Amino acid sequence: MPVARTIAVPAPPSPLTPGIAAWLSEYGERNRMTVGITPLEALNRWQTDQRTGDISHRSGRFFTVTGLDVHVSGSPLEHWRQPIMDQPDIGILGLLVKRFGGVPHLLVQAKVEPGNCNGVQLSPTVQATRSNYTRVHAGRAVPYLEYFQQSERHIVHADVRQSEHGTWFYRKRNRNMVVEVTGEVEVLEGFRWLTAGELGSLLAVDNLVNMDTRTVLGCLPMPGPGPHDSADPHDARTGALVASITGERPARHDLDEILRWLTAVRSRREVLVRPITLSEVAGWGHRDGRISHDEGLFFDVIGVDVEATGREVARWSQPIFAPRGLGLNALLVRRVDGVLHVLVQARVEPGYLDVVEVAPTVQCTPDTYDRLPRAARPLFLDEVLAAEEEQILFDVIHSEEGGRLYHARNRYLVVESRTPAAVIDHPDYRWVTLRQLGALMRHSHYVNVQVRSLVACLRGLAGHTF
Template identity: 45%
Template sequence: MTAAPLGRRIALSASGDATPSSSDAELEEWWLSRPRHELLSVDRTGFDATDQWYFSADTGDLAHRSGGFFSVRGLEASDSGRTVHQPAIHQSEIGVLGILVKEIAGVPHFLMQAKFEPGNVNLRQLSPTVQATKSNYTAVHGGRSTPYMEYFRAPRPGRVLSDVLQSEQGEWFWHKHNRNIVVEVPPDTEVPARQDHRWCTLAQIHRMLHRDNVVNMDTRTVLSTLPVERADAPEGADPFTRALYRSYEDASLHSMTEVLSWFTEAKAVNEARSRLVPLGGLAGWERTDDEIRPLRHAGFHIIMVSVRARIREVDSWVQPLLAPTGPGFAAFLVKDIDGVLHVLVRSRAEPGTRDGVEMAPTVQDSPSAAALGRTEPYADEVRTRGRVLYDNLLSEEGGRFHHAQTRYRIVEATPELSTEVPEDFCWVTVAQLMELVRHGRYLNIEARTLLLCVHTLG
């Protein structure tokens, strides 16, 4: 096993100088060869299309008869004198999002999967080696076993590089967590890539992140937990690049103790409250034969889909999906402060978040945020004023959401923007974000995606 520091090895894999085992052209040929509509189909259907999903006579909750998978329940959220009622996805079991790493010709490669999810806008996206709920890998559905699962359950062959429970969308999930785990096997270990899997360098994945709807949410959150160590900026680099490279070091406007104290204060004074309530009779919502829909704008509805997929653990099934009415928006505002690039994060309360508050992007809009009374002080700065460094439309979780997409953007602030910020905002460095993301319940899913996107800059 290589003795070089992990962050340096991750940086090597992310470098354009690293030689991949498959060229970009070969990866693209493999990607385009993966089956799409000829083997996969997703169609709207009604609640009566299956007897496996039912509405509880007591609560009206939508649940699976196995007791596994997930359920759709009611959620009541109160904040600043405003109360909102909406459906939410409740999935108490913890799934596994695992990526396998192996050195090939001295360069760390990541075993990635072209995986179909029923809610994806383009059906299949670049996914972790393993992306499985507990119901999947314990075969509650009676389907086929999950390939490579043995590397992500103890006792396992290989060495754990990262292992942390991370939250998912707090506006739509109730207390949802998944295990984000990266495991490395020795270079001489035989790990054949199956037909839907390929070994990729991090640089190749980063390039795919600059294409809309290719790298899925689960890949983004797992890779965000890995440290990246950057050396000095290249000779002749522009001021932004030099500041970016320094952001991976120790210099910062606020010490980590100060950042943690700011965040602890935000959690301590948070007055937002939420609880699960029966779905049946949920105020402001109605159930028809094929959807649960709001009586006024709420940003999403619940639909049922019929799925046929001859390349999944189960060939066909019916399930509910949460369907947003439009794309969301999430942006990091960055600024050179004393020669070091800083990122502006916000403490954000979301009704389904287990701890109430997590660190979020500078600006985070979603189709349902307006109902909760969100205001975004830096919206103009990231939408019209600053210099755009990254801007792509990326899909959210395709197993529970239907065509959920977010416009992710990184924007360099205008020079006149003050470093003085409202009390729920804080300037942090990339190094501080990388330290925080190694632990659960700090960065929300949108902030973790943007952290990974920052690594693609410079």
């Protein structure tokens, strides 16, 4: 029997203004969601292929749970097989912008997803897969979609296809868009205009601004230098952060060098990724209504039954991935000639379209490495975990995509390194500025979703969300 779980709205965190807190609470009271864990084989309108073991929707749309065979030469773990979510649809993640009194406001949506650990989170104006907005589920139309499908009528600040988590999704991409309008916009129930500053400050609240909003914010163009960028001369760290965003002082490497580095890593790494059936995934088993790793590592594939009010569809079932343990996405930063530089890595993930993307200094689930060979332990993990309070610029726990991932949470951490920048010399790592990351994010498949989230958080910390 499914175990029902009613998602409750948490007590408002302190950075929330009373108005925003009350709005979220009221929305949660009117729009409840009940999520029941149910066996995969009992999911309504989903089927398991008896020959392949793959799990798919009877419509042939949404996504399929299938398998992947991965070879990465020279890696501590050179070969593995795993379940993967294959979702060919390219969705739209869009934020609508309008200026009130010259101040940019962004239209966000209070939304409950079946995988959210805490109920209501702040979503973009539009968050929809192609299957959603073409109404395969026979539900209601997606509000505000026309602004993004007919964006040529408006001011487009960002429009780029970006990847999602390459560990769990096979070549999944979404169109990340920011569109500014000048005419009147009706504000529907569950939507609210927030200033760029308000939304930036809310990125410091645990489990509030969802992954889809963070990735779109990360894709915004970086502001240039100006009088408003002047930082407190007594706060060198903030000044270095602002300089990293605005590009008012030179970076350690120019952008052409960074592009050549990334191209060289992509050319050097020998990676073979081959789709296989779920029944061919060795080391994983389908038992007790779920698919799990034989040693209890990584994640489970589980089923959920969902009942919801205020959604396009009132009831549905689906498979969902449930990661094991709290993840860590951390950036080491260093001031170089008065400019904050962040240490990024060129990271292989099996689900990436181009195999390698720019990732945080450390991206892992630390508990997993207690049970893996010492050689597999990520570089710089121990330095990040040993950071003292005065080294930490930013520290928050954010949820990942709640529509496909169940209680997936990561600690997003920014740590000022005490190791001189010149000492850290590794072919897979480079020091870059936030402005340079912004330039890379104007293009597809260069910067992963974890870095996009961290860039959004640092921009919010500096007051440069828009």
